[in-house]
Amino acid sequence: MPLGGICFVGILLVGYLSLKIPNIRLIMLATCCLPVIAGCAMIWKSTWFHHAATPIAGYTILGTFAPVTSLVVSLGMANVAGNSKKSFTAAATFVWYTVGNIVGPQLIVTQTVGQHYPRLWTAVIVSYALLVVLSAILYFMFKRENRRRDMLNLDKEEAERIAFDDLTDKQNLHFRYAY
Numbered sequence: 136m137p138l139g140g141i142c143f144v145g146i147l148l149v150g151y152l153s154l155k156i157p158n159i160r161l162i163m164l165a166t167c168c169l170p171v172i173a174g175c176a177m178i179w180k181s182t183w184f185h186h187a188a189t190p191i192a193g194y195t196i197l198g199t200f201a202p203v204t205s206l207v208v209s210l211g212m213a214n215v216a217g218n219s220k221k222s223f224t225a226a227a228t229f230v231w232y233t234v235g236n237i238v239g240p241q242l243i244v245t246q247t248v249g250q251h252y253p254r255l256w257t258a259v260i261v262s263y264a265l266l267v268v269l270s271a272i273l274y275f276m277f278k279r280e281n282r283r284r285d286m287l288n289l290d291k292e293e294a295e296r297i298a299f300d301d302l303t304d305k306q307n308l309h310f311r312y313a314y
Contacts, residue, residue, distance in 0.1 A: 148202070149205065158314045170196040174197040175197070207228065212224070213313040216302060219301075
């Protein structure tokens with residue numbers, strides 16, 4: 136029940152904040168990954184005994200994975216333009232999400248229960264740490280590209296004229312990345 140509550144509140148909170156505060160999505164993405172990493176480490180490295188509080192607390196804070204998922208999807212859709220490119224991005228996101236759900240159970244080796252399934256927790260921790268690093272890289276790339284495009288001083292009437300053309304985010308210099 137607490138895990139579901141954290142998922143529910145987390146998704147609503149990041150959605151609300153991303154509407155109210157511009158360019159906070161990648162910061163929230165990295166921030167939401169940190170409790171997942173901590174929760175995995177707590178479950179993996181703590182002692183598992185009857186009524187053990189640490190693994191339960193670690194499991195509970197894993198609920199911040201839900202906002203991560205919604206932020207990844209929203210960032211993909213907000214930062215891609217062009218029908219084909221947007222469709223490909225949505226499909227690729229779905230495929231990789233599915234691949235992760237297929238691979239995850241394969242990392243559980245019953246013979247390693249005494250060590251608390253090290254392959255599983257290592258893979259999850261590395262994946263979320265990589266997501267934090269990639270979020271930071273994307274943040275600076277998007278910020279730099281938006282600044283470069285702002286310095287071009289493009290005609291606003293042209294932006295209105297090409298608004299509904301099927302241009303990609305690279306082709307449309309009026310496009311701004313949401314980070």
